[in-house]
Amino acid sequence: MTVLDKGEAEIREFIKISKTRPFVVKDQGYLIPKKCVFNRIIGDSNLELRFANYLESCEDIVSYVKNYFAVHFKIDYKNADGDISNFYPDFLVKVDSKNVYVVETKGREDLDDPLKIERLKQWCKDINEAQTKIRYSWLYIKxxxxxxxxxxxxxxxxxxxKE
Known part of the structure; x- marks a missing residue:
């Protein structure tokens, strides 16, 4: 079977972050946010916690969310082995009512990371062509x-x- 990315995107449903069901996380470092609907930000890495703390200090954003699995925002992509995988970008940052940034933070890169970012770029392009209510942009933060x-x-x- 050959997998071909035809550069298409569809909106299956909008995700309302405030409707995310409660979920349990392991006991680890966290941040108490003011600009996020979750009561704690748990990072998969120290970088994610530092980035969330940075977002808390940004006066030029409305809100942000750590993209936990419970949020259900994922982008499918073809991984380095040629299989279809799911990519869960780290953060969604709302700059204003019409602009959202999908942000991936990265400490150490692996073989799939460039493929994920290329797919994220394409997803933003496709979704912006499919709708005009919100403009989605991407950032990759090393x-x-x-x-x-x-x-x-x-x-x-x-x-x-931004590239």
């Missing part, structure tokens, strides 16, 4: 690059990390 910056706004992040 840990070393993030740590090298002294950022004070989300706009600065966009300027530095």
């Amino acid at each position: 840990e070393d690059d993030f740590d090298a910056q002294k950022l004070h706004s989300f706009k600065q992040l966009i300027t530095l990390f």
